[in-house]
Amino acid sequence: MLRLLALAVALGGAVPAWGGALAIVTTSTDLKALVEAVGGDRVRVESLAPAVHDPHAVDVKPGQLAKLKTAALLVRIGLDHEPWLARVRRAGGDPRFAPGGPDDLDVSKGVELLQTETARVRSERGVHVHGFGNPHYWLDPANARPITRAILEALARLAPADRDAFAANRTRFLARLDDALARWTEALAPYRGTRAVVVHDSWPYFARRFGLVVVAAIEPAPGVPPSASSLAALTQKMRETGVRLLIAEPSSNAALVSQVAARSGARAVVLVPSVGAAPEAGDYLALFEINVRRLLHTLGS
Numbered sequence: 405m406l407r408l409l410a411l412a413v414a415l416g417g418a419v420p421a422w423g424g425a426l427a428i429v430t431t432s433t434d435l436k437a438l439v440e441a442v443g444g445d446r447v448r449v450e451s452l453a454p455a456v457h458d459p460h461a462v463d464v465k466p467g468q469l470a471k472l473k474t475a476a477l478l479v480r481i482g483l484d485h486e487p488w489l490a491r492v493r494r495a496g497g498d499p500r501f502a503p504g505g506p507d508d509l510d511v512s513k514g515v516e517l518l519q520t521e522t523a524r525v526r527s528e529r530g531v532h533v534h535g536f537g538n539p540h541y542w543l544d545p546a547n548a549r550p551i552t553r554a555i556l557e558a559l560a561r562l563a564p565a566d567r568d569a570f571a572a573n574r575t576r577f578l579a580r581l582d583d584a585l586a587r588w589t590e591a592l593a594p595y596r597g598t599r600a601v602v603v604h605d606s607w608p609y610f611a612r613r614f615g616l617v618v619v620a621a622i623e624p625a626p627g628v629p630p631s632a633s634s635l636a637a638l639t640q641k642m643r644e645t646g647v648r649l650l651i652a653e654p655s656s657n658a659a660l661v662s663q664v665a666a667r668s669g670a671r672a673v674v675l676v677p678s679v680g681a682a683p684e685a686g687d688y689l690a691l692f693e694i695n696v697r698r699l700l701h702t703l704g705s
């Protein structure tokens with residue numbers, strides 16, 4: 405069946421499908437959730453990276469490579485968020501998914517990025533260093549608007565007859581998101597201006613949306629662990645300036661987080677950076693629901 409579909413594509417025929425639905429591969433569970441929000445039952449979506457992973461070391465399985473070969477579209481975060489994707493593309497060898505290829509969708513193109521002034525860091529290993537702007541932009545719920553606009557256009561190109569259905573799905577999703585965003589903003593309003601230290605610099609978009617102020621990251625550069633002396637300087641500064649909040653993630657070094665919290669007097673909260681990285685974060689709205697709840701619990705206690 406898959407071989408027949410691939411042949412049909414080669415001959416300019418049917419758009420790749422799995423079980424009668426458009427076959428879409430994403431690089432993250434967040435993008436999977438957003439493609440599903442627009443595509444509904446007309447898409448079948450696979451994420452190459454699991455919900456919790458080290459951005460430097462995603463281990464893509466042969467079965468997933470086979471999925472990509474039979475997909476209609478690759479949807480990705482872009483910038484330097486997926487250094488592992490180059491290897492996947494080399495293994496797949498399909499020019500459709502090369503950067504800028506016809507079935508390659510980099511959704512960062514429509515998003516207003518933060519930290520683009522960061523000096524570009526060149527590396528032979530091509531690591532995730534935020535060298536082209538901060539790539540964690542899906543953590544501002546308002547960025548779902550440009551992301552889903554790009555997804556809508558790509559899906560409608562592949563299945564023009566379904567454009568109205570995709571547009572209606574997106575409108576319904578954004579209406580629910582807008583309602584929830586108003587509620588989250590109101591709930592966090594009393595804490596606007598709260599200064600926070602983060603472990604990895606994943607939260608500038610989230611912080612800007614909800615009025616938190618990220619004053620420092622424990623990692624001196626993205627992905628680089630702190631030295632003992634830089635940690636000591638940071639915790640002293642946190643204490644002196646009264647930083648109340650320390651934002652960690654499920655993948656953070658828990659011993660390091662509790663050490664910084666104990667030394668600085670800040671309260672640590674584990675926020676969920678991706679759909680599926682906590683059981684309660686089952687979809688894109690639930691991701692913010694749980695993060696807002698955890699923040700309120702930490703800041704209110």
Ligand SMILES: [Zn+2]
Pocket residue numbers: 532534539540604605606626
């Ligand atoms: Zn990062």
